[in-house]
Amino acid sequence: MEQDSKFGFFASLIARLSTTHVLLAIVLGPFTIAIFRYTRPSDLPVVNAYPYDFFHQKAHTAYFSNAKGLIEEGRKKHTDCVSFINMIQNPDYTASHVRGLGTKLSRPGPSACGSSCYPGFEANRTITDPRKIVINVVRKKFNQNRHWHTVNLSEDLIRFVGRMSEAVFVGPDLSTNPEWQDLVISHTLRLFAAVKALRGWPAFIRPVVHWFLPEFRACRQQVRQAKSMLRPILDSRAQMKSTEEPPKFDDTIEWIEEEAAERPIDPAEVQLGFAIAALHTTTELLKQALLDICAHPELVQQIRQEVLEAVRESGWTTAGLFKMQLLDSAIKETQRMHPGSIVGLEREVVRDVTLPNGVKLPRGTKIGVDSSVMWDSNVYPDPREYDPQRYLRLRQSGNSAAVLSSSSPDHHVFGLGKSVCPGRFFASNEVKIAIARIILNYDLRAKVKSESRRVVEVGFMMFSMPGVPLEIEIKRRQEEL
Ligand code: HEM
Numbered sequence: 001m002e003q004d005s006k007f008g009f010f011a012s013l014i015a016r017l018s019t020t021h022v023l024l025a026i027v028l029g030p031f032t033i034a035i036f037r038y039t040r041p042s043d044l045p046v047v048n049a050y051p052y053d054f055f056h057q058k059a060h061t062a063y064f065s066n067a068k069g070l071i072e073e074g075r076k077k078h079t080d081c082v083s084f085i086n087m088i089q090n091p092d093y094t095a096s097h098v099r100g101l102g103t104k105l106s107r108p109g110p111s112a113c114g115s116s117c118y119p120g121f122e123a124n125r126t127i128t129d130p131r132k133i134v135i136n137v138v139r140k141k142f143n144q145n146r147h148w149h150t151v152n153l154s155e156d157l158i159r160f161v162g163r164m165s166e167a168v169f170v171g172p173d174l175s176t177n178p179e180w181q182d183l184v185i186s187h188t189l190r191l192f193a194a195v196k197a198l199r200g201w202p203a204f205i206r207p208v209v210h211w212f213l214p215e216f217r218a219c220r221q222q223v224r225q226a227k228s229m230l231r232p233i234l235d236s237r238a239q240m241k242s243t244e245e246p247p248k249f250d251d252t253i254e255w256i257e258e259e260a261a262e263r264p265i266d267p268a269e270v271q272l273g274f275a276i277a278a279l280h281t282t283t284e285l286l287k288q289a290l291l292d293i294c295a296h297p298e299l300v301q302q303i304r305q306e307v308l309e310a311v312r313e314s315g316w317t318t319a320g321l322f323k324m325q326l327l328d329s330a331i332k333e334t335q336r337m338h339p340g341s342i343v344g345l346e347r348e349v350v351r352d353v354t355l356p357n358g359v360k361l362p363r364g365t366k367i368g369v370d371s372s373v374m375w376d377s378n379v380y381p382d383p384r385e386y387d388p389q390r391y392l393r394l395r396q397s398g399n400s401a402a403v404l405s406s407s408s409p410d411h412h413v414f415g416l417g418k419s420v421c422p423g424r425f426f427a428s429n430e431v432k433i434a435i436a437r438i439i440l441n442y443d444l445r446a447k448v449k450s451e452s453r454r455v456v457e458v459g460f461m462m463f464s465m466p467g468v469p470l471e472i473e474i475k476r477r478q479e480e481l
Pocket residue numbers: 105127134135138142274277278279281282285340344345346413414415416417418419420421422423424426427
């Protein structure tokens with residue numbers, strides 16, 4: 001805190017002194033161009049390069065406001081690949097091809113702008129950590145498993161998912177604490193705001209400038225807050241474990257400790273890491289899926305019937321959830337239409353490769369795959385139509401990838417290959433249980449037309465419009481179970 005306040009003066013200086021900014025630009029501009037030329041890894045045509053845009057301000061603005069348009073424009077001008085300044089290269093390449101390339105994971109977000117090592121971004125680092133402690137835990141532990149009134153999905157669902165997820169992540173003490181809830185929910189948003197702010201600066205001064213940006217100060221402050229909130233829980237657990245009959249804890253704090261096996265890892269940073277990976281991704285899927293289901297009253301009734309039968313036969317078990325196949329299909333259909341990102345599978349090529357179309361990708365090139373396969377009429381008939389039975393039919397015809405938690409080149413929202421999301425089983429079950437319970441307890445109807453929704457694209461990301469209420473109407477009903 002104290003250290004940060006020292007930087008307050010410099011932060012406001014940077015924000016306000018445009019003359020200094022301009023002078024910096026004049027002095028450092030040529031270096032930037034040289035560095036950019038030197039580091040640009042391939043000769044792919046760049047879609048957001050503009051004359052005299054030395055600091056890439058225009059390139060960044062174009063990327064954040066119109067990434068999809070840029071991809072489309074690039075496609076029209078160049079038949080094969082396009083690339084983005086300071087962003088991943090974006091070959092027009094399919095998910096299955098990427099599997100055959102020598103690649104390693106290249107994280108979107110913080111690592112993509114070289115900032116994942118900065119203080120404040122520790123949570124993100126716990127996921128990219130090559131020791132894979134967090135990833136292994138998720139892989140091992142998360143796999144099994146009377147009057148109409150308006151509710152605002154934008155506000156309510158993140159808290160709902162927060163409560164459900166945090167009970168497993170951080171355990172009972174903090175999961176119901178509103179301060180902890182606010183912290184974990186807002187950390188991802190702070191992180192992305194920081195990344196966006198940093199991208200406005202030339203790469204070579206980012207290692208210095210991040211110290212002065214208010215967005216980074218907020219991230220650092222949150223990491224300190226998480227540490228101080230978790231400390232008493234860790235101390236009291238340590239004390240309880242030293243007793244003769246130590247209680248058994250069953251949450252990620254415990255599982256991470258076991259997996260780390262004496263290797264140093266900060267539990268608070270891990271908790272923020274879980275929040276980044278899990279909360280907004282799952283909430284977005286739940287929110288969009290509910291909006292689609294609500295817009296189809298007959299579907300609500302069909303899903304309710306399916307859930308009733310599944311729970312009567314098998315209870316709220318894995319077997320019961322397996323039987324909710326129409327629900328599974330409807331959610332996967334929403335995910336196809338709103339994948340959360342217009343480019344996925346972000347990777348870095350680890351050796352020089354030449355694509356079948358002759359394009360050379362030197363080692364170090366960052367690539368990604370356009371999500372448009374999910375809207376391609378050659379793959380999915382009537383791709384713009386919401387068809388909740390689509391994946392159910394595919395599943396019944398023997399396509400094992402048509403299950404919500406599965407991933408395939410035609411639907412790679414959870415990624416693919418070695419880095420495929422290890423939390424996809426947990427997320428799928430969580431969303432299914434949440435919708436099943438809501439549909440059993442409430443009558444639902446849409447308040448807004450589903451076409452008038454609600455998704456904005458910022459860079460490659462697609463998410464619900466922040467601050468815009470997404471309302472549905474619900475009415476408590478007599479439960480059958
Ligand atoms: C609907 C919800 C979710 C979506 C759409 C989603 C999506 C993704 C995607 C696209 C990746 C990168 C995969 C790749 O590049 O091949 C990923 C990685 C990851 N996800 Fe998820 N995720 C979700 C929920 C969760 C949850 C609930 C958890 C934790 C319980 C989780 C933990 C992780 C972790 C640890 C990684 C890193 C895997 C690695 O690098 O090997 N995710 N997720």
